Amino acid sequence: MRVITSIDDAVAAVGSPLGVSDWLRIDQSRIDAFAAATGDHQWIHVDPQRAAAESPYGTAIAHGLLTLSLIPDLSKQCFVVDNAKMGINYGLNKVRFVAPVAAGARVRVRSELALVDQISSSTVHLTVQHTVEVEGSEKPAAVALMIGRYVF
Numbered sequence: 704m705r706v707i708t709s710i711d712d713a714v715a716a717v718g719s720p721l722g723v724s725d726w727l728r729i730d731q732s733r734i735d736a737f738a739a740a741t742g743d744h745q746w747i748h749v750d751p752q753r754a755a756a757e758s759p760y761g762t763a764i765a766h767g768l769l770t771l772s773l774i775p776d777l778s779k780q781c782f783v784v785d786n787a788k789m790g791i792n793y794g795l796n797k798v799r800f801v802a803p804v805a806a807g808a809r810v811r812v813r814s815e816l817a818l819v820d821q822i823s824s825s826t827v828h829l830t831v832q833h834t835v836e837v838e839g840s841e842k843p844a845a846v847a848l849m850i851g852r853y854v855f
Contacts, residue, residue, distance in 0.1 A: 713784075729765050734806055764803040
């Protein structure tokens with residue numbers, strides 16, 4: 704796990720790996736809860752029997768946005784920004800859902816600091832590339848460039 708303590712520390716870390724999270728199992732109950740929270744009840748996610756019979760994946764799969772939503776929590780195992788007065792999610796530059804996450808699969812996040820933009824003498828944007836890996840798969844589930852705004 705990487706600890707970033709200042710703007711200078713962040714600048715020095717550009718291009719560096721920040722860390723890798725533990726594995727997290729994405730079970731059907733998590734997928735169903737996400738569907739309930741978002742209203743996205745597409746059968747490929749919430750009907751395992753139909754998905755087994757009709758989908759090209761042969762099983763129910765997690766929503767892409769569920770996969771994306773796991774990044775903030777899992778990335779806490781990869782890096783922390785200490786000494787900041789405030790940190791917020793500022794946005795995303797690019798997101799790609801490369802491979803499905805089957806119900807029951809395990810995922811983890813691998814994070815790398817891609818870019819630091821100094822906004823003012825006390826504010827910085829950290830653009831972190833997060834790769835959501837699926838256990839046993841050569842392809843990642845998702846790759847996202849996520850921007851955090853930190854005020855020191």
